Amino acid sequence: MESKNRTAFLVIFLTIFIDLLGFGIIIPLLPDFLKNVVMANESIIGLVVGIFSLMQFIFTPVWGSMSDIYGRKPILVMSLTGNVISYILMALVFSGIFPSLILLIVARGLAGIFSANLSAAQSVVSDLTTKENRSKGMGIIGAAFGLGFVFGPALGGLLSYKFGYGMPLFLAAFFSFVAALLCITVFKETLDPELMAHNKKNFTGVKVINFRGVHDVITNRRVGIYVIIFFFITFSFANIHATFLLFAERKDGLNLNQEEVGLLLSFIGVIAAIVQGTMIKFFKNKVGEERSLILGNILTGIGLALIPFSITIPIMLLALTILAFGNGLNNPMVLGLISQNVGQDEQGSVLGVNQALGSLARFLGPVWGGFIYQSLGFQFPFLSGAFFMILITIFSIMYLKPQKVV
Numbered sequence: 001m002e003s004k005n006r007t008a009f010l011v012i013f014l015t016i017f018i019d020l021l022g023f024g025i026i027i028p029l030l031p032d033f034l035k036n037v038v039m040a041n042e043s044i045i046g047l048v049v050g051i052f053s054l055m056q057f058i059f060t061p062v063w064g065s066m067s068d069i070y071g072r073k074p075i076l077v078m079s080l081t082g083n084v085i086s087y088i089l090m091a092l093v094f095s096g097i098f099p100s101l102i103l104l105i106v107a108r109g110l111a112g113i114f115s116a117n118l119s120a121a122q123s124v125v126s127d128l129t130t131k132e133n134r135s136k137g138m139g140i141i142g143a144a145f146g147l148g149f150v151f152g153p154a155l156g157g158l159l160s161y162k163f164g165y166g167m168p169l170f171l172a173a174f175f176s177f178v179a180a181l182l183c184i185t186v187f188k189e190t191l192d193p194e195l196m197a198h199n200k201k202n203f204t205g206v207k208v209i210n211f212r213g214v215h216d217v218i219t220n221r222r223v224g225i226y227v228i229i230f231f232f233i234t235f236s237f238a239n240i241h242a243t244f245l246l247f248a249e250r251k252d253g254l255n256l257n258q259e260e261v262g263l264l265l266s267f268i269g270v271i272a273a274i275v276q277g278t279m280i281k282f283f284k285n286k287v288g289e290e291r292s293l294i295l296g297n298i299l300t301g302i303g304l305a306l307i308p309f310s311i312t313i314p315i316m317l318l319a320l321t322i323l324a325f326g327n328g329l330n331n332p333m334v335l336g337l338i339s340q341n342v343g344q345d346e347q348g349s350v351l352g353v354n355q356a357l358g359s360l361a362r363f364l365g366p367v368w369g370g371f372i373y374q375s376l377g378f379q380f381p382f383l384s385g386a387f388f389m390i391l392i393t394i395f396s397i398m399y400l401k402p403q404k405v406v
Contacts (some may be wrong), residue, residue, distance in 0.1 A: 005128045009140060010188040012121050016144040018179040019080060019117055020168030022087060022172030024152015024269070028262040029160050029168060032247040033094060037165070038101060042246060046370020049242040051105055053366075055112025056359030057063035064119045064352015068199045071189045072127070075120040080180035081185055082114025111361070118145075119355040123322040126339050126347040127190040135284055135336030142332045143277035149269030157262020195344065204389025217353045225399055227354050230334045233297065234358045234391040236304060238365025239385035243373045247308070248377065254316065267317065268324040275328030289333050291401045296330025297396055299323070308379035 030049055034040040067075045089107035092098045118141075125137040159168040159364025218224045248256045248264065253351070256264070283292040310316035335354075342350045369381035 007186070008124060008128060008188060008190055009137075012124050013140055013144045015076065015080070015179045015183055015187070016121055016141055017119065017148050018175045018182070019083065019115075020145050020148025021152045021155070022175040022179075023115075024092070024265075025156035025159075025168045025172045025175075027149075027153045027241070027265055028157040028245055028258045029094065029165055031242055032160070032258045032261075033165050035246065035249075037225070040398045042243070042370040042374035044370070044374075045246070045366070045368075046366040048101075048105060048108065049370070050106050050238075050363040050366040051363035051391070052112040052115070053238075053359040055109045056115055057356050057363060059113050060119055060352055060359055062352075064123070064355065065203075065349050066092075067120045067123050067352070068191070068347070068349055069196065069203050071191050071196060071293045072120045072124050073183065073187055073189045076117050076183045077180060079117040080176050080183060081121070083111060083178065084112035084173050086114065087169050087176060091169030091173060094169050095164065099164075100245070109337045113339060119352045122339070122355070123347050124190045124324050124333065126344070126351070131340045134339045135332055136246040136281055137337065138333040138335045139276045139280035142280075142328065142335075143273050145275055146273030149275060150266050153262040153265035153269070155262070157257075157259040159266075161257055161259035168403060177215075196383065211355050212347065213221050215359065217350055218228040220282065223338050223350060223354075226334050226338045226341070227357060229256040229293070229297075229392055229396055230331075230358045230386055231361050232395075233300065233330055233334065234301065234384040235361035235365045235368075235390075237323075238362040239369040239381045240304070240307070240365075241362070241369065243368035243369045243378070243381040244307075246373065247378050247382075248316075253311065253315070253378075264316065264320065268320050268327075271321055271324035272328035275325055276332050279329070280332055283329060283333075284336075288361060289337055290396075293330050293333040293337070294393060294396045294400065296326045296328075296333065297389055297393040299326025300330060301386045301393060302326070304382050304389060305386035307382040344357065352392045 031045050034048060063075050063079070074166050089110070090104060093107065121141055122138065125141060126134065129137040129353050136258040155171070156168045159171065217227055244265070245258065245261045248254050248261045249258075270283060280400045283289075283295075287295065303319050303321075303326055306317070306319035306322065309320045338354055339347065339351065365385075368384070372380040372384055
């Protein structure tokens with residue numbers, strides 16, 4: 001059983017890494033393409049960047065529930081196959097073969113619809129771990145996620161700068177195709193057949209937007225507080241998704257190109273991967289999960305606040321180090337706490353709702369960031385993100401009751 005678990009973890013790690021590699025590739029491309037080719041303003045850029053996550057918000061609860069009924073593997077395979085199609089469509093737009101903003105928005109939306117693999121992967125972790133080591137399991141996913149952002153933005157920035165916007169998107173489609181094949185041929189279903197049969201028997205249907213499920217999770221005394229914290233962490237960080245490149249490319253600022261911005265974004269991934277892959281157990285045992293969550297929130301806020309004042313590369317690297325360390329710490333902690341406080345038969349549904357709310361935050365973040373960048377100035381996406389992190393830190397200190405660490 002332990003060998004089977006190791007194989008499943010390895011496949012999930014590689015699947016998430018390859019898939020997030022493709023996702024990370026587009027991060028430095030999309031704002032740059034919209035700004036310099038489409039000539040869109042910051043508000044439009046934020047909307048197009050965020051449409052991916054809006055579709056995830058609408059559909060992820062469905063896939064989370066479906067993974068409880070039909071198993072984790074079919075959902076993973078479906079999402080990865082859908083990503084192949086969406087990346088090819090985006091590549092056609094970016095390469096100029098079909099230069100249509102509408103097609104780009106549609107393809108971006110399709111990618112969001114089919115990107116259900118993270119909630120399914122989290123459910124796989126919950127299938128294979130106990131409550132005691134679940135945060136460590138979530139840290140493995142976080143490390144794969146972070147490593148995807150290590151190489152993805154750097155590859156996207158480099159390839160687009162050297163070979164044009166289309167090349168990285170065709171590469172992203174190839175990576176997702178490899179991940180789909182890996183999942184089809186190697187991954188074994190982790191959901192217990194008896195539990196799957198029980199879930200099918202008691203299935204009453206899901207809505208595209210499961211407002212009742214969202215309400216039930218948020219008002220749940222065991223997990224609601226953690227879901228709210230996760231939402232604001234994600235929203236605050238997502239403020240920079242559409243605006244960091246715009247800030248870094250400013251002629252009167254750092255004046256970087258998309259290749260250099262991709263390297264900075266990859267630097268965030270390096271720090272996050274180190275934290276999530278090597279330090280989670282230490283912080284959990286020595287500091288405690290809830291105290292570590294609060295510490296991560298504080299560091300994330302400080303990092304965001306420093307970015308608009310980073311007028312040189314060394315200062316920017318310091319700000320991004322603090323930001324990435326905080327985000328690499330608070331994400332697996334809060335996800336582990338959510339997973340620990342729900343029953344095994346609810347893992348997919350609750351994690352699906354949480355991931356959907358995270359997707360809503362990743363939609364609202366870029367939209368808000370683009371709007372406030374255009375309306376008030378380049379500093380405000382980062383400062384407003386820091387402000388929200390201050391609020392959620394105060395909220396965490398007031399309502400969380402950290403357990404004593406022996």
